[in-house]
Amino acid sequence: MTAPPLFPRVAVIGLGLIGSSLARVLRADPTLAGELVAADRSAAVCARVLELGLADRAETDPACAVAGADLVILAVPIGACADLAAAIGPHLKPGAILTDVGSVKQAVIRDVAPQVPDGVHFVPGHPIAGTEHSGPDAGFADLFRGRWCILTPPPGTDPAAVEKVVELWRRAGSMIEVMEPGHHDRVLAITSHLPHLIAYTIVGTATDLEEHLKSEVIRFSASGFRDFTRIAASDPVMWRDIFLNNREAVLEIIQRFTEDLTALQRAIRWGEAETLEHLFTRTRDIRRGIIDARQA
Amino acid sequence: MTAPPLFPRVAVIGLGLIGSSLARVLRADPTLAGELVAADRSAAVCARVLELGLADRAETDPACAVAGADLVILAVPIGACADLAAAIGPHLKPGAILTDVGSVKQAVIRDVAPQVPDGVHFVPGHPIAGTEHSGPDAGFADLFRGRWCILTPPPGTDPAAVEKVVELWRRAGSMIEVMEPGHHDRVLAITSHLPHLIAYTIVGTATDLEEHLKSEVIRFSASGFRDFTRIAASDPVMWRDIFLNNREAVLEIIQRFTEDLTALQRAIRWGEAETLEHLFTRTRDIRRGIIDARQA
Ligand SMILES: NC(=O)c1ccc[n+]([C@@H]2O[C@H](COP(=O)([O-])OP(=O)(O)OC[C@H]3O[C@@H](n4cnc5c(N)ncnc54)[C@H](OP(=O)(O)O)[C@@H]3O)[C@@H](O)[C@H]2O)c1
Numbered sequence: 021m022t023a024p025p026l027f028p029r030v031a032v033i034g035l036g037l038i039g040s041s042l043a044r045v046l047r048a049d050p051t052l053a054g055e056l057v058a059a060d061r062s063a064a065v066c067a068r069v070l071e072l073g074l075a076d077r078a079e080t081d082p083a084c085a086v087a088g089a090d091l092v093i094l095a096v097p098i099g100a101c102a103d104l105a106a107a108i109g110p111h112l113k114p115g116a117i118l119t120d121v122g123s124v125k126q127a128v129i130r131d132v133a134p135q136v137p138d139g140v141h142f143v144p145g146h147p148i149a150g151t152e153h154s155g156p157d158a159g160f161a162d163l164f165r166g167r168w169c170i171l172t173p174p175p176g177t178d179p180a181a182v183e184k185v186v187e188l189w190r191r192a193g194s195m196i197e198v199m200e201p202g203h204h205d206r207v208l209a210i211t212s213h214l215p216h217l218i219a220y221t222i223v224g225t226a227t228d229l230e231e232h233l234k235s236e237v238i239r240f241s242a243s244g245f246r247d248f249t250r251i252a253a254s255d256p257v258m259w260r261d262i263f264l265n266n267r268e269a270v271l272e273i274i275q276r277f278t279e280d281l282t283a284l285q286r287a288i289r290w291g292e293a294e295t296l297e298h299l300f301t302r303t304r305d306i307r308r309g310i311i312d313a314r315q316a
Numbered sequence: 317m318t319a320p321p322l323f324p325r326v327a328v329i330g331l332g333l334i335g336s337s338l339a340r341v342l343r344a345d346p347t348l349a350g351e352l353v354a355a356d357r358s359a360a361v362c363a364r365v366l367e368l369g370l371a372d373r374a375e376t377d378p379a380c381a382v383a384g385a386d387l388v389i390l391a392v393p394i395g396a397c398a399d400l401a402a403a404i405g406p407h408l409k410p411g412a413i414l415t416d417v418g419s420v421k422q423a424v425i426r427d428v429a430p431q432v433p434d435g436v437h438f439v440p441g442h443p444i445a446g447t448e449h450s451g452p453d454a455g456f457a458d459l460f461r462g463r464w465c466i467l468t469p470p471p472g473t474d475p476a477a478v479e480k481v482v483e484l485w486r487r488a489g490s491m492i493e494v495m496e497p498g499h500h501d502r503v504l505a506i507t508s509h510l511p512h513l514i515a516y517t518i519v520g521t522a523t524d525l526e527e528h529l530k531s532e533v534i535r536f537s538a539s540g541f542r543d544f545t546r547i548a549a550s551d552p553v554m555w556r557d558i559f560l561n562n563r564e565a566v567l568e569i570i571q572r573f574t575e576d577l578t579a580l581q582r583a584i585r586w587g588e589a590e591t592l593e594h595l596f597t598r599t600r601d602i603r604r605g606i607i608d609a610r611q612a
């Protein structure tokens with residue numbers, strides 16, 4: 021007789037890049053998940069998910085999908101979490117674990133925690149992995165391999181529930197870090213939200229150029245610009261929600277960035293060769309750190 | 317009897333990423349180049365170049381290297397071009413072609429053209445290809461394949477000389493565009509100089525963080541930040557020279573960028589969901605253009 025899987029029934033809500041990648045991880049390991057139920061508001065996505073073999077069942081009604089599930093994974097834009105939590109809350113099985121993958125943690129906890137019934141364990145999470153693509157076809161099982169996953173369980177969360185979510189991400193190939201949600205939001209404002217905002221801005225600046233210049237920008241983009249366009253091709257709704265829900269931390273880091281840009285601008289204006297060379301040299305340390313940490 | 321190569325003798329000055337990549341292209345095609353002479357101010361680089369088989373001879377004195385050369389390629393930081401041109405000018409053979417690969421064109425023409433003797437053809441160029449690495453070991457022959465090379469010959473340049481430089485880049489696998497140097501400098505300020513400046517700034521902002529935050533920024537860099545660190549790992553001297561020599565165009569585009577960033581900042585502050593979503597959606601067109609142009 022084989023042991024039952026860690027999660028006999030799993031429901032994944034939102035089968036986009038992250039949700040479908042997790043579904044692929046769960047499908048690949050029968051000791052991890054038993055039945056897998058997908059929920060997506062789009063019937064076309066539900067059909068596609070079954071076609072891809074990513075779930076045993078697919079539902080457009082999330083309340084139906086979570087009934088009887090031991091693990092429920094929310095993988096939708098942050099702004100959709102409050103309504104979804106309200107819709108599924110009453111249908112969560114006692115003892116079930118609810119987790120999410122949202123890129124901001126304080127706001128998700130604020131929106132979701134009040135909807136979680138007693139006896140259900142809420143373990144918020146955020147995998148530090150992604151691409152600029154969306155939808156169920158964009159996912160792949162190796163997305164999380166070698167990457168970090170941050171968990172931000174509120175004080176008092178059942179350690180056994182946290183450990184099970186840790187195990188889920190371990191099986192996905194991730195390293196796990198547990199931290200306080202406010203700290204998560206400040207760190208990610210720097211490593212992720214500011215870079216995306218800057219990339220959106222610079223590509224936006226180019227979008228406003230006269231038509232003939234724009235076509236040349238496209239043609240000669242290999243000199244730096246194209247890397248920004250890849251970042252700025254990420255899902256607009258997901259990013260709208262991130263900026264609306266991590267406002268304070270993002271505004272603070274924009275402020276620092278702007279000050280630093282002004283200093284560089286002044287150095288260029290006044291032809292301060294040494295200042296420029298010094299600033300361009302010190303940034304190399306961080307790159308080396310990233311290469312050493314194998315996150316390059 | 318086989319026909320002589322297009323350039324019976326070539327001198328490459330500066331065997332860094334670009335110079336050594338071009339040397340590799342020239343070495344691979346005996347119908348393109350005959351004898352190849354390398355010049356680098358560093359004796360260690362000269363020795364390494366011979367070890368790698370990138371040249372027949374290597375000289376630390378550029379004046380010796382250019383004597384008798386049919387094609388001379390300047391592949392050093394822009395700020396070094398004036399002195400080098402003065403040093404080699406008197407030794408250039410009548411009928412020789414002098415070209416360069418500098419990332420700014422008006423400044424190089426300003427610095428180099430006065431040193432070019434009558435009867436020598438100066439054809440300024442700029443390959444739109446590169447990596448963040450430097451030195452003779454970083455080069456590779458395929459660097460220019462499928463990428464654009466921009467030539468900016470001053471009015472009146474001998475068309476036969478331009479055509480020979482075009483042929484050099486064609487053999488390197490590049491597409492060629494001829495344009496006015498001021499226009500080149502404006503386009504590159506957008507596609508290359510601003511992206512690098514922004515990347516240096518954002519990595520600089522992170523460098524100033526408190527130590528414990530910095531180590532987390534490194535750990536969780538896979539969420540956007542690390543792409544900026546790669547760009548900001550480029551050679552500090554090369555970039556110092558670019559900003560000092562394309563000041564007007566760079567300052568103008570920083571100004572536009574800053575205005576756009578301020579608008580986004582305000583939209584975040586006031587929670588303007590529709591503005592954000594709209595801005596994040598319109599940037600996708602440019603990405604699509606780049607993919608269609610096969611420069612992604
Ligand atoms: N992409 C990344 O790089 C990344 C990395 C780490 C974490 N995350 C987080 O992961 C979550 C999902 O991102 P993703 O990249 O997987 O996005 P995605 O590919 O665009 O998928 C989003 C999913 O959410 C569904 N959805 C959108 N709005 C909804 C609404 N109002 N109500 C119910 N369902 C809705 C979508 O349904 P349809 O099928 O109808 O569109 C889709 O299934 C986000 O919270 C994001 O912050 C993303």
Ligand SMILES: NC(=O)c1ccc[n+]([C@@H]2O[C@H](COP(=O)([O-])OP(=O)(O)OC[C@H]3O[C@@H](n4cnc5c(N)ncnc54)[C@H](OP(=O)(O)O)[C@@H]3O)[C@@H](O)[C@H]2O)c1
Binds near residue numbers: 330335
């Ligand atoms: N990297 C790119 O992405 C890229 C792309 C297109 C065009 N470019 C242009 O290509 C040129 C070379 O860049 P690279 O990437 O090949 O740089 P690199 O790898 O750093 O090589 C620079 C070369 O120039 C030499 N050099 C530096 N300062 C000098 C001086 N004052 N006098 C004489 N020689 C000097 C260096 O000599 P040592 O051996 O002594 O260091 C080295 O051989 C630059 O003008 C740059 O604007 C670069």
